[in-house]
Amino acid sequence: MTDELLVVRAQLGERGALAELLARWRMPVWTYVRRMLDADRADDVSQEIWLAVVRGLPRLREPGRFVPWLFTIARRSVTDRLRDEYAQAEETSAFGDIAGEGIAEDPAEVMVERAALVSVLSALPVLEREILVLFYLEDLPVEVCAHVCQVPAGTVKSRLNRARRLLRESLEEKGHTS
Amino acid sequence: MNNEPRRSAQDMIEHLAPVLSLRRRIRAVTALMAGVAGAVFVSTLWWSEPGPLPGRTHLAFALFTALCLAWAAYGGWLLTRRVPLFAADRVIAAWIGLAASLATTAVVTVVAVRRGTGAGLALAVGGLFVAVAVVLVVRAHLRRAALLRRMRELTGRGNP
Numbered sequence: 393m394t395d396e397l398l399v400v401r402a403q404l405g406e407r408g409a410l411a412e413l414l415a416r417w418r419m420p421v422w423t424y425v426r427r428m429l430d431a432d433r434a435d436d437v438s439q440e441i442w443l444a445v446v447r448g449l450p451r452l453r454e455p456g457r458f459v460p461w462l463f464t465i466a467r468r469s470v471t472d473r474l475r476d477e478y479a480q481a482e483e484t485s486a487f488g489d490i491a492g493e494g495i496a497e498d499p500a501e502v503m504v505e506r507a508a509l510v511s512v513l514s515a516l517p518v519l520e521r522e523i524l525v526l527f528y529l530e531d532l533p534v535e536v537c538a539h540v541c542q543v544p545a546g547t548v549k550s551r552l553n554r555a556r557r558l559l560r561e562s563l564e565e566k567g568h569t570s
Numbered sequence: 571m572n573n574e575p576r577r578s579a580q581d582m583i584e585h586l587a588p589v590l591s592l593r594r595r596i597r598a599v600t601a602l603m604a605g606v607a608g609a610v611f612v613s614t615l616w617w618s619e620p621g622p623l624p625g626r627t628h629l630a631f632a633l634f635t636a637l638c639l640a641w642a643a644y645g646g647w648l649l650t651r652r653v654p655l656f657a658a659d660r661v662i663a664a665w666i667g668l669a670a671s672l673a674t675t676a677v678v679t680v681v682a683v684r685r686g687t688g689a690g691l692a693l694a695v696g697g698l699f700v701a702v703a704v705v706l707v708v709r710a711h712l713r714r715a716a717l718l719r720r721m722r723e724l725t726g727r728g729n730p
Contacts, residue, residue, distance in 0.1 A: 405658035
């Protein structure tokens with residue numbers, strides 16, 4: 393059953409569809425939150441996100457756009473917790489976001505990065521960490537990442553490139569090879 | 571590093587249960603309906619009171635009206651911000667709203683006629699409430715129909 397069908401059924405008032413939606417997206421949401429925040433806050437923030445999702449679900453006009461909507465809510469809860477970090481990061485990245493850069497698409501390299509990602513994620517700046525989590529761990533397309541982060545697709549690509557460079561440097565410092 | 575959520579899916583659903591409870595939705599709808607109906611009723615009594623009223627009576631009517639409006643605002647806030655009303659709930663709530671609007675209009679009109687202040691204003695205000703309630707009923711049914719249609723399309727696509 394597609395997400396859209398589950399959302400439509402949940403919007404009609406089927407509790408079972410809502411529970412299935414939660415079961416399906418609980419871990420991806422938690423993973424995103426956990427990679428952005430510490431373990432102590434991850435469960436509470438996830439719960440808060442699902443509360444907002446349940447409250448807002450009847451008003452979701454495009455059930456087919458559930459995933460971007462869900463991660464937008466999740467990001468809002470995370471940015472509320474990391475307000476200072478985001479403010480600082482937005483300031484410093486203003487000159488670094490050059491729209492229109494391409495993303496290296498080497499699948500082998502992506503696999504290495506995906507596996508090593510988690511170990512060094514917490515050391516990365518918040519904007520780069522966020523984009524890596526959404527793109528690599530959540531497998532969201534660039535357009536969806538752009539929607540969730542409320543930036544143009546070109547900015548997502550430049551952030552991804554910068555994040556990959558930082559990731560590579562972190563891995564090299566730790567003695568990994570990419 | 572903790573790589574598993576501490577709460578199970580079942581735990582999370584149980585935590586969300588109060589938000590989805592029928593009792594909470596009934597409470598929200600009741601607060602809104604009773605608040606609006608009460609405010610209209612008390613205002614009608616106040617407005618149709620024969621003869622000049624002492625200051626204290628004005629104050630009492632004003633306080634009653636404000637109290638009813640506060641309940642209406644609380645119910646409205648619950649319904650728009652705290653309690654999710656899904657399509658089926660919306661249809662039921664809209665019909666309750668229409669019934670309450672009709673009942674309030676009838677009571678207020680009778681009171682106005684008995685006090686000899688004329689039914690014109692009561693009918694006009696009541697008519698406005700009824701019209702809004704009818705719009706809400708139509709919108710709720712249209713929304714539910716659109717969702718049912720989309721569900722059939724998606725189900726049909728899934729099972730050719």
